Amino acid sequence: MKELAKYSGVIVMIIGVLILALPFFSGTTNNTNLLIGLVLIVEGFLGHLYVNNMKKGTIVSNIVWAIILLVVPFFLFMAMKNLAYSKDEFALYN
Numbered sequence: 001m002k003e004l005a006k007y008s009g010v011i012v013m014i015i016g017v018l019i020l021a022l023p024f025f026s027g028t029t030n031n032t033n034l035l036i037g038l039v040l041i042v043e044g045f046l047g048h049l050y051v052n053n054m055k056k057g058t059i060v061s062n063i064v065w066a067i068i069l070l071v072v073p074f075f076l077f078m079a080m081k082n083l084a085y086s087k088d089e090f091a092l093y094n
Helices: 002-006 008-026 031-051 059-068 072-084 087-093
Strands: none
Touching (some): 008 072, 031 072
16 A cells, blocks of 8 residues: 555546547547646646655645645545655655
């Protein structure tokens, strides 16, 4: 589970790619599918950066990440980050 948590951002990106690819191959592409796929790919990329950033972070940096990650995904990625790394691993980098 720890290894899966490290790749949670990549999993979100793959879901975004599937949302883009499946309507394309079925011939029913519309702007809604494109927008949802784009948001998921960008969120997955930023979430992957956040989860694998080994700095613990301050209140201000967590607020900035929450704004960038659109608040709700921030809490999901923060939980994955805490699941992926132990307190000892954070202590090595902080």
